[in-house]
Amino acid sequence: xxxxxxxxxxxxxxxxxxxxxxxxxxxxxxxxxxxxxxxxxxxxxxxxxxxxxxxxxxxxxxxxxxxxxxxxxxxxxxxxxxxxxxxxxxxxxxxxxxxxxxxxxxxxxxxxxxxxxxxxxxxxxxxxxxxxxxxxxxxxxxxxxxxxxxxxxxxxxxxxx
Amino acid sequence: xxxxxxxxxxxxxxxxxxxxxxxxxxxxxxxxxxxxxxxxxxxxxxxxxxxxxxxxxxxxxxxxxxxxxxxxxxxxxxxxxxxxxxxxxxxxxxxxxxxxxxxxxxxxxxxxxxxxxxxxxxxxxxxxxxxxxxxxxxxxxxxxxxxxxxxxxxxxxxxxx
DNA sequence: CGTAAAATCACCCCAAAGTATGAGGCCTGG
DNA sequence: CCAGGCCTCATACTTTGGGGTGATTTTACG
Numbered sequence: 001x002x003x004x005x006x007x008x009x010x011x012x013x014x015x016x017x018x019x020x021x022x023x024x025x026x027x028x029x030x031x032x033x034x035x036x037x038x039x040x041x042x043x044x045x046x047x048x049x050x051x052x053x054x055x056x057x058x059x060x061x062x063x064x065x066x067x068x069x070x071x072x073x074x075x076x077x078x079x080x081x082x083x084x085x086x087x088x089x090x091x092x093x094x095x096x097x098x099x100x101x102x103x104x105x106x107x108x109x110x111x112x113x114x115x116x117x118x119x120x121x122x123x124x125x126x127x128x129x130x131x132x133x134x135x136x137x138x139x140x141x142x143x144x145x146x147x148x149x150x151x152x153x154x155x156x157x158x159x160x161x
Numbered sequence: 162x163x164x165x166x167x168x169x170x171x172x173x174x175x176x177x178x179x180x181x182x183x184x185x186x187x188x189x190x191x192x193x194x195x196x197x198x199x200x201x202x203x204x205x206x207x208x209x210x211x212x213x214x215x216x217x218x219x220x221x222x223x224x225x226x227x228x229x230x231x232x233x234x235x236x237x238x239x240x241x242x243x244x245x246x247x248x249x250x251x252x253x254x255x256x257x258x259x260x261x262x263x264x265x266x267x268x269x270x271x272x273x274x275x276x277x278x279x280x281x282x283x284x285x286x287x288x289x290x291x292x293x294x295x296x297x298x299x300x301x302x303x304x305x306x307x308x309x310x311x312x313x314x315x316x317x318x319x320x321x322x
Numbered sequence: 323c324g325t326a327a328a329a330t331c332a333c334c335c336c337a338a339a340g341t342a343t344g345a346g347g348c349c350t351g352g
Numbered sequence: 353c354c355a356g357g358c359c360t361c362a363t364a365c366t367t368t369g370g371g372g373t374g375a376t377t378t379t380a381c382g
Contacts, residue, residue, distance in 0.1 A: 101328060114310035116368065129331050136370065146338090147369080148309060149275035262358060277338065290361050297340065307368090308339080 094157040098141050105159070107134040112151045112160050255318040259302050266320070268295040273312045273321050 100108070103124075110120040117131045124131070139145065142153045154160045261269070264285075271281040278292045285292070300306060303314045315321045 103329060111309070114305070114307055114313055116307065117370095118368080126329085127331055129333085130329070132370070133330080136372090139370080144275075145370090146275055146277065148272070148312065151309065152275055264359065278340095279338080287359085288361055290363085291359075293340070294360080297342090300340080306340090 095159050100138065100141050104134050104138050107131060108138055108150065108154055109160055111135065111147050256320050261302050265295050265299050268292060269299055269311065269315055270321055272296065272308050
């Protein structure tokens with residue numbers, strides 16, 4: 001029970017532990033180097049670097065990338081010039097009809113890339129359970145039973161590449 | 162507004178608070194064990210805060226795009242000029258190089274159709290274990306970890322449609 | 323402002339997928 | 353003939369996937 005809980009929050013715990021370890025290390029370094037001449041500068045520099053990294057990490061972790069690309073259909077009739085490889089065109093109609101939400105679409109795309117649910121969770125910064133929920137909903141909306149079938153269907157419908 | 166802001170950045174605040182708690186703990190430990198100059202600690206804390214902020218600012222600065230709307234003109238071709246789908250050409254060279262056997266290829270094709278291992282076993286009239294063995298070998302030979310990746314890779318190599 | 327949809331997460335349980343290992347039968351080329 | 357690849361299957365185990373339920377929080381919209 002406890003073990004399960006631990007393994008489930010492995011990442012969180014790891015984060016915490018590594019931060020703690022880092023601070024202890026810094027403390028130790030301080031004690032070690034306190035006698036040296038430029039210990040203070042080194043220590044300050046280390047803090048600066050580490051906390052800059054922490055800040056970057058925090059920002060990236062907490063600001064959900066809000067890149068939203070909206071593709072609008074605009075028919076253009078052509079006579080003869082056919083591009084060799086027709087570019088992917090998101091079929092918004094099919095997407096809307098299926099009732100698949102934005103987040104679900106993201107999950108679907110990652111599924112199509114061959115990610116495991118855990119990998120998807122890591123890349124979207126959500127929990128494994130959330131990914132499962134999304135994919136479950138996806139299967140219902142796409143009327144399929146397995147992720148592979150979901151990929152096939154979504155490709156047929158031009159919902160994903 | 163303030164409340165909203167608080168609830169929005171709950172994670173951040175929690176993180177900050179726990180960091181603060183950690184520092185206080187360390188401070189307390191220090192007071193317990195050693196008596197050192199206070200200026201240093203304050204200075205270090207200041208550096209930490211400032212550079213965390215710097216990191217956040219940097220990250221936010223460097224990840225620029227927010228909402229972008231891309232309008233793509235979708236080419237619609239006249240009836241006669243529907244781009245022909247190039248006929249599937251099995252890449253025998255890649256197939257031989259990969260070392261995939263005949264039976265494994267059959268399994269691979271059924272995997273790509275979205276069949277479960279049990280369904281594959283039924284269709285090939287072999288046991289479930291056999292299918293598992295084949296697919297395991299496939300993953301090694303294709304250098305992938307999951308069946309979805311195997312499908313992708315096999316399609317890339319023109320081993321399957 | 324209130325509501326509905328979307329997103330998030332948890333817990334339980336079971337099924338499917340995948341790993342590791344061993345083993346026996348069947349061809350085939352040297 | 354016999355070594356080696358292939359196909360078959362088994363057993364045991366771990367990991368991942370998926371169903372179901374319920375809950376809270378965000379977000380979007382009238």
